[in-house]
Amino acid sequence: xxYITRETHFCAAHKLWNEKWSKxxxxxxxxxxxxxxxxxxxxxxxxxxxxxxxxxxGFVINFKDLKQLVNEEIIYKVDHKNLNIDVPFLEGKxxxxxxxxxxxxxxxxxxxxxxxxxxVALHCIKLTETKNxxxxxxxx
Amino acid sequence: xxYITRETHFCAAHKLWNEKWSKxxxxxxxxxxxxxxxxxxxxxxxxxxxxxxxxxxGFVINFKDLKQLVNEEIIYKVDHKNLNIDVPFLEGKxxxxxxxxxxxxxxxxxxxxxxxxxxVALHCIKLTETKNxxxxxxxx
Amino acid sequence: xxYITRETHFCAAHKLWNEKWSKxxxxxxxxxxxxxxxxxxxxxxxxxxxxxxxxxxGFVINFKDLKQLVNEEIIYKVDHKNLNIDVPFLEGKxxxxxxxxxxxxxxxxxxxxxxxxxxVALHCIKLTETKNxxxxxxxx
Amino acid sequence: xxYITRETHFCAAHKLWNEKWSKxxxxxxxxxxxxxxxxxxxxxxxxxxxxxxxxxxGFVINFKDLKQLVNEEIIYKVDHKNLNIDVPFLEGKxxxxxxxxxxxxxxxxxxxxxxxxxxVALHCIKLTETKNxxxxxxxx
Amino acid sequence: xxYITRETHFCAAHKLWNEKWSKxxxxxxxxxxxxxxxxxxxxxxxxxxxxxxxxxxGFVINFKDLKQLVNEEIIYKVDHKNLNIDVPFLEGKxxxxxxxxxxxxxxxxxxxxxxxxxxVALHCIKLTETKNxxxxxxxx
Amino acid sequence: xxYITRETHFCAAHKLWNEKWSKxxxxxxxxxxxxxxxxxxxxxxxxxxxxxxxxxxGFVINFKDLKQLVNEEIIYKVDHKNLNIDVPFLEGKxxxxxxxxxxxxxxxxxxxxxxxxxxVALHCIKLTETKNxxxxxxxx
Numbered sequence: 097x098x099y100i101t102r103e104t105h106f107c108a109a110h111k112l113w114n115e116k117w118s119k120x121x122x123x124x125x126x127x128x129x130x131x132x133x134x135x136x137x138x139x140x141x142x143x144x145x146x147x148x149x150x151x152x153x154g155f156v157i158n159f160k161d162l163k164q165l166v167n168e169e170i171i172y173k174v175d176h177k178n179l180n181i182d183v184p185f186l187e188g189k190x191x192x193x194x195x196x197x198x199x200x201x202x203x204x205x206x207x208x209x210x211x212x213x214x215x216v217a218l219h220c221i222k223l224t225e226t227k228n229x230x231x232x233x234x235x236x
Numbered sequence: 237x238x239y240i241t242r243e244t245h246f247c248a249a250h251k252l253w254n255e256k257w258s259k260x261x262x263x264x265x266x267x268x269x270x271x272x273x274x275x276x277x278x279x280x281x282x283x284x285x286x287x288x289x290x291x292x293x294g295f296v297i298n299f300k301d302l303k304q305l306v307n308e309e310i311i312y313k314v315d316h317k318n319l320n321i322d323v324p325f326l327e328g329k330x331x332x333x334x335x336x337x338x339x340x341x342x343x344x345x346x347x348x349x350x351x352x353x354x355x356v357a358l359h360c361i362k363l364t365e366t367k368n369x370x371x372x373x374x375x376x
Numbered sequence: 377x378x379y380i381t382r383e384t385h386f387c388a389a390h391k392l393w394n395e396k397w398s399k400x401x402x403x404x405x406x407x408x409x410x411x412x413x414x415x416x417x418x419x420x421x422x423x424x425x426x427x428x429x430x431x432x433x434g435f436v437i438n439f440k441d442l443k444q445l446v447n448e449e450i451i452y453k454v455d456h457k458n459l460n461i462d463v464p465f466l467e468g469k470x471x472x473x474x475x476x477x478x479x480x481x482x483x484x485x486x487x488x489x490x491x492x493x494x495x496v497a498l499h500c501i502k503l504t505e506t507k508n509x510x511x512x513x514x515x516x
Numbered sequence: 517x518x519y520i521t522r523e524t525h526f527c528a529a530h531k532l533w534n535e536k537w538s539k540x541x542x543x544x545x546x547x548x549x550x551x552x553x554x555x556x557x558x559x560x561x562x563x564x565x566x567x568x569x570x571x572x573x574g575f576v577i578n579f580k581d582l583k584q585l586v587n588e589e590i591i592y593k594v595d596h597k598n599l600n601i602d603v604p605f606l607e608g609k610x611x612x613x614x615x616x617x618x619x620x621x622x623x624x625x626x627x628x629x630x631x632x633x634x635x636v637a638l639h640c641i642k643l644t645e646t647k648n649x650x651x652x653x654x655x656x
Numbered sequence: 657x658x659y660i661t662r663e664t665h666f667c668a669a670h671k672l673w674n675e676k677w678s679k680x681x682x683x684x685x686x687x688x689x690x691x692x693x694x695x696x697x698x699x700x701x702x703x704x705x706x707x708x709x710x711x712x713x714g715f716v717i718n719f720k721d722l723k724q725l726v727n728e729e730i731i732y733k734v735d736h737k738n739l740n741i742d743v744p745f746l747e748g749k750x751x752x753x754x755x756x757x758x759x760x761x762x763x764x765x766x767x768x769x770x771x772x773x774x775x776v777a778l779h780c781i782k783l784t785e786t787k788n789x790x791x792x793x794x795x796x
Numbered sequence: 797x798x799y800i801t802r803e804t805h806f807c808a809a810h811k812l813w814n815e816k817w818s819k820x821x822x823x824x825x826x827x828x829x830x831x832x833x834x835x836x837x838x839x840x841x842x843x844x845x846x847x848x849x850x851x852x853x854g855f856v857i858n859f860k861d862l863k864q865l866v867n868e869e870i871i872y873k874v875d876h877k878n879l880n881i882d883v884p885f886l887e888g889k890x891x892x893x894x895x896x897x898x899x900x901x902x903x904x905x906x907x908x909x910x911x912x913x914x915x916v917a918l919h920c921i922k923l924t925e926t927k928n929x930x931x932x933x934x935x936x
Contacts, residue, residue, distance in 0.1 A: 098614045099652040102311035104242065107320075109249035109274035122377075127434055127440060128316035136276005138366055149618075152534060153545060154610030159649055160547060175501030176275040178249075194378045195262055196491060198429075217616075225329040226247065226275035231441055232379040238894045239932040254712060264712060267720060284932075288896075292814060293825060293888030299929055300827060330714030334658045338709075369719055372659040372704075387926065389809035389834035389878075393571030394572060405573055406578060408876035414809035415876040416836005418926055456828035456835040458809075474518045478569075506807065506838055509579055512519040512564075527737075527786065529669035531693035548736035554669035555736040556696005558786055596688035596695040598669075646698055647669065686923060687860060750854030754798045758849075768932060789859055792799040792844075 099219055100156045104166055106175035109136040110191040113180070134178065140224040141170070141200070144236060145208055147216035157208075157216050169203050190197040193231035197221045203232050239359055240296045244306055246315035249276040250331040253320070257360040274318065279312070280364040283341070285348055287356035297348075297356050305351060309343050333371035337361045341373050379499055380436045381424040384446055386455035389416040390471040393460070414458065418483075420504040421450070423478070425488055427496035437496050445491060449483050473511035477501045481513050518637055520576045521564040524586055526595035528558040529636040540609070552569050553604065560644040561590070561620070565628055577628075585631060589623050613651035617641045621653050645648035659779055660716045661704040664726055666735035666768060669696040670751040673740070686737055694738065700784040701730070701760070707776035717768075717776050729763050753791035757781045761793050799919055800856045801844040806875035809836040810891040813880070815889055834878065841870070841900070843862040845908055847916035857908075857916050865911060869903050892930035897921045901933050 110135050112126040122130040129135065143166055147156040173183055179191040185203065189195050205218040224230040251274050252266040262270040287296040296312055302359065313323055319331040325343065329335055345358040366368040391414050392406040402410040423446055427436040446491040453463055459471040465483065469475055502515070504510040532546040533552050542550040563586055567576040573606065593603055598610040605623065609615050625638040644650040671694050672686040682690040689695070703726055707716040733743055739751040745763065747753050765778040784790040811834050812826040829835065843866055846928040847856040873883055879891040885903065889895050906920040924930040 097654070097656065098617065099654075100269065100614065101652070102651050103648040105367065107275050107277050107611045109276040112434070116432075125438070131316050131318070133318035133321045134274050135247050135318070136249040136274065137247050138278045149612070149614040153542075154532070154612030156614055158545070173253070176271050178271070178273035178275070181273045182271070189619075192429070192434030194380065194436055195427040195434045197378065218378040227245065230381050231436075234377070234379075234380070236377065237934070237936065238897065239934075240894065241930050241932070252714070254898070256712075265718070289892070289894040292816075294812070294892030294895045296894055296931075332709070332714030333662065334709040334716055335714045337658065368663040370661050370714075371935040372661070374657070374659075376657065385927065387835050387837050389836040392574070396572075405578070409553050411876050411878070411882070413878035413881045414834050414836065415807050415878070416809040417807050418838045423922070456831050458833035458835070461833045462831070472569070472574030472575055474520065474569040475574045477518065498928065507805065508523040511576075512521070514517070514519075516517065525787065527695050527697050530697040551736050551738070551742070553741045554694050554696065555667050555738070556669040556694065557667050565710045596691050598693035598695070599693070599695045602691070647665065655776035672854070676852075685858070737820070752849070752854030754800065754849040754856055755854045757798065789804040790801050791856075792801070794799075796797065 097146050098149060099144050099146045099155050101142050101184055102162050102166065103142045104125060104171055105186065106141070106171050107136065107141050108139060108174050108177050108179050109134040109180035111135065112190065112192060114190065137225050142222040143204065143218070144220040145216050146219040147212065157212060161211065164209060166204070168236060169207060193223050193225050197223050197231050198235040201235055205235060237286050238289060238296050239284050239286045241282050242299060242373050243280060243282045244304065244311055246281070246307065246311050248279060248314050248317050248319050249274040250319040251275065252330065252332060254330065265333035271344040277365050280361040283344065283358070284360040285356050297352060298358050301351065305347060306344070309347060310340055333363050333365050333369065337363050337371050341375055345375060359369065377426050378429060378436050379424050379426045381422050382442050382446065383420060383422045384438060384451055386419050386451050387416065388419060388422070388454050388457050388459050389414040390459040391415065392470065392472060394470065417505050422502040423484065423498070424500040425496050426499040427492065437492060440492065445487060446484070449487060450480055473503050473505050473509065477511050477513035479505045481515055485515060517566050518569060518576050519564050519566045520560050522579060522582050522586065523560060523562045524591055526559050526561070526591050527556065528559060528594050528597050528599050529554040530599040531555065532612060533611065556610065558639040562642040563624065563638070564640040565636050567632065577632060583625060583633065586624070589627060590620055613643050613645050613649065617651050617653035618644050620648050621655055625655060657706050657715050658709060659704050659706045661702050662719060662722050662726065663700060663702045664731055666699050666701070666731050667696065667735050668699060668739050669694040670739040671695065672750065672752060674750065702782040703764065703778070704780040706774050706779040707772065717772060720772065721764050724766070726765060729767060730760055733773050753783050753785050753789065757783050757791050757793040761795055765795060798844050798849060799844050799846045802841050802859060803840060803842045804863050804871055806839050806871050807836065808839060808874050808879050809834040810879040811835065812890065812892060812915050814890065834903070843904065843918070844920040844922070845916050845932050846919040847912065848919050857912060861911065864909060865926065866904070869907060870900055893925050893929065894921050895934035897923050897931050901935055905935060915926040
C-alpha cells in the first residue's frame with residue numbers, strides 16, 4: 097500500500113457564525129472570525145489516496161486524473177468564492193476547517209473509488225487555514 | 237546603513253471591483269477576483285526600515301517597538317476584516333496589492349521617522365497575496 | 377474523529393551532555409551538540425488533538441483555548457530560555473528532541489482531557505529542531 | 517515509541533517510460549513526464565524511524581549515524597544522477613515516486629534494523645517530487 | 657513606481673559541460689553537475705516588473721497577462737525538458753543559472769515593454785536552482 | 797552584472813546584554829533576549845556576490861569555492877557555538893543581527909575580492925534570526 101498526496105490551493109472568504117446565537121455570543125466564541133463583513137484565507141488542501149502501484153505505469157493513480165477530479169469537484173466550486181454564500185454543498189453549514197474537511201471527504205471518497213474501480217481509496221484530507229492551524233480527516 | 241525587516245500577517249476578505257464599470261467589464265478585467273460575495277487571502281507583509289545601529293543596543297530599531305507600531309497602525313485595522321468595507325483608510329479605493337502597499341507606506345513612513353527622531357526611515361513595504369504573487373513599494 | 381493541529385514556536389539554548397561521561401565521551405557521542413557554552417535553535421512545535429466537532433461551533437476545540445493552554449504550560453516556560461538550566465520540568469534530563477516531546481506530552485495530555493471533559497484527546501506532539509530533523513510522540 | 521525523521525535532498529534526471537509501449541501511448545499516459553531527453557527534480561526524502569530513546573543519550577538513534585547510512589546507501593547513488601540509467605538498483609524499473617519509495621525502503625529497512633540490533637525500525641519513507649506531489653510508504 | 661512579482665516553476669534536466677574541455681577538466685570544474693547522463697531540478701523563477709498602477713484597475717500589470725506571457729515565452733519551452741538539448745534559444749550555451757537568467761531576460765524584457773506600450777518594464781529575473789542557490793539579473 | 801546567492805545555516809546560542817547597564821535596564825530594553833542563561837536560534841545566512849559570468853564556465857563564481865569560503869571563515873566558527881563567548885571576532889560586541897551582518901561582511905568582503913582577483917564583489921549579507929525578523933547589509 098502506497099500513499100500519494102496532491103496539494104492544491106484556494107482563496108476564499110468566510111465567517112464563523114451560528115445563526116441561532118446573538119451577535120455578542122458569536123463574537124465571544126468565534127472572536128474576530130465572526131467579523132460580519134467576512135474575512136478570508138489562502139487555504140492549502142492535501143488529498144492523500146492509498147493503493148498499490150499499477151506495474152504498467154508505476155502509478156497508484158495518475159496525478160493528472162486526481163488533479164482533474166479535485167479541481168472539478170472542489171477547487172472550482174470554492175476558489176475565489178464566499179464559503180458561506182456561494183457554495184451549494186456548504187449551505188446552512190458552519191465553515192470551520194473541521195466542517196470543510198468532512199464535506200470535502202464526502203464528495204471525493206466515493207468518486208475516487210468509482211474512478212479506480214475500487215483499487216484506490218481516499219485516505220486523508222488535510223486543510224491548512226493559516227500558517228499555524230490545520231485540520232485532518234481520515235473518514236471516520 | 238543596515239536594513240531590518242519584520243514580517244507580519246493578516247487574513248482579510250476583498251474583491252477587485254471598479255464601481256464605474258458594468259458587471260461584465262469587471263469580470264472581464266478582474267476575473268474571479270471580482271466575485272461579488274468576496275474572496276480572501278492570508279496576506280504576508282514585510283516592513284523594511286533602514287538606519288545605523290545604536291552602539292548601546294546594537295539595534296537599528298527595537299523590534300518590539302516596530303512590531304507594536306505595525307500592529308497598531310495596520311494589522312489591527314485590516315486583520316479579519318473586509319478590505320473594501322471595514323477599513324476607513326481604504327474607503328473608495330481599489331484593494332489591489334499595489335494600492336495596499338502605497339496606503340500602508342503613507343501611514344507608516346512618517347510615523348517611523350517621528351518615532352526615531354529621523355534616525356530610521358521606512359525602506360520598503362512588501363505584500364504577498366498568494367504563494368506566487370507579491371508587490372513591493374519603496375516610496376517613490 | 378477529526379485531527380486539529382496548532383503550530384507554535386520557541387527559541388532556546390541547550391546542549392546535549394551526559395553528566396556521567398567524560399568530556400571526550402560526550403563529544404564523541406554528541407559531536408558539536410556538546411559545545412560546553414551551549415548552542416540553540418528555533419524550535420517549531422505542532423500539537424495535534426483529536427475529537428468530534430461540536431455541532432454548535434463546528435470546532436473540535438476552540439483554537440483560542442488550545443493556544444492559551446500550550447502557551448501557558450509550555451511556551452512561556454521554554455521560550456528564550458536555556459533548556460538545561462531554566463526549565464524546572466526538564467531538571468536533570470537530557471534535552472534531546474526525543475526527551476522534549478515526551479515531557480511536553482506528559483504535561484499537555486491530562487490538561488487537554490480535563491479542559492474538554494474528556495471529549496478531546498492529545499494525539500501527537502511533533503518537535504522540529506532544524507530544517508532537517510524532527511521527533512514525534514503519540515503517547516505510547 | 518518515538519518517531520524520528522531526517523530530511524535529505526537529491527537532484528536527479530528521469531523520465532517516465534514503459535518500454536513495452538509505443539511513443540504515443542507513453543505520451544498519452546505520462547504526458548510531459550515522458551519527454552525523451554529527460555527532465556528532472558529536486559527530490560526531498562524524509563526517512564522516519566521508530567524506537568525507544570536510549571536513557572544514556574536521550575536518542576532513539578544518533579542522527580549522525582542515520583545521516584551517514586542514508587547518504588551512503590541512497591543519496592550518493594542517486595544525487596546528480598539519471599535515475600533511469602545511472603542507478604544499479606533501479607535498472608529496468610519505472611522511476612515513479614511510488615517505485616522509488618519502495619526501492620529505498622527495501623534497501624534501508626534491513627540495514628537500520630541491523631545497525632541498531634533490532635532496537636530501531638524504519639517506519640516511513642516520504643519522497644516529495646514537486647511542491648505539490650509526494651508519495652509515502654510504510655513497508656506494507 | 658511599484659514592483660510586482662510573479663513566481664512560476666519548471667522541472668528540467670541539464671548538465672554543466674564545456675565542449676572544449678576534456679571529461680576530466682569538466683568534472684574538476686563542475687563536479688557532479690557534469691554527470692554525463694544529466695541530472696535535474698525544480699526551478700523557481702520570479703519575474704519582477706515595475707510601473708505605476710493604472711487608476712482604473714489598481715494594477716501595474718494584469719497578473720493574468722504577465723502569467724500568460726511568461727508561460728508562453730519561457731515555461732512551455734523549458735518545463736519537463738532537457739535544457740541542453742530541447743530548448744532552441746539555449747542551443748550551444750552553458751546552462752548555468754547565470755546563463756538562464758540572462759537568456760530569459762533577453763526574451764521577456766522587450767515583450768513586456770511592447771505589451772504595455774512602454775508603461776511597464778522588466779526589473780529582475782530571479783532563478784532558484786536548489787533550496788540554497790539562486791541567481792538574479794537586472795538587465796545590466 | 798549578475799547576482800549569485802548561497803544560503804547557509806547555523807545554530808547558535810546568544811543573549812543581548814549591555815555590560816554597562818544594570819540587569820533591570822537590560823531586561824527593559826532587550827526583553828526575553830536578555831535571559832542570563834542564554835537562548836538560541838537557527839540562523840539562515842544568505843551571501844550574495846555580483847560579477848560577470850566567465851564565458852568558459854557560465855559561472856560568476858564556482859558555488860563550490862564560495863561555499864568553502866563561507867564555511868571556513870564563518871560557519872565553522874559560529875555553528876553550534878555561543879556567539880557571546882566562543883567566537884573570537886565577536887569578542888566584546890553585542891550579538892544583535894545588525895552587528896553580525898556587519899562583522900560577517902568585514903570578514904568576507906576582502907576575501908571574495910582576493911579569491912577572484914577583483915572580478916567578483918560581495919553585494920549583500922542577509923541574516924534571518926526567526927521566521928519573522930532579518931537584517932541585511934550592503935557594505936555601506
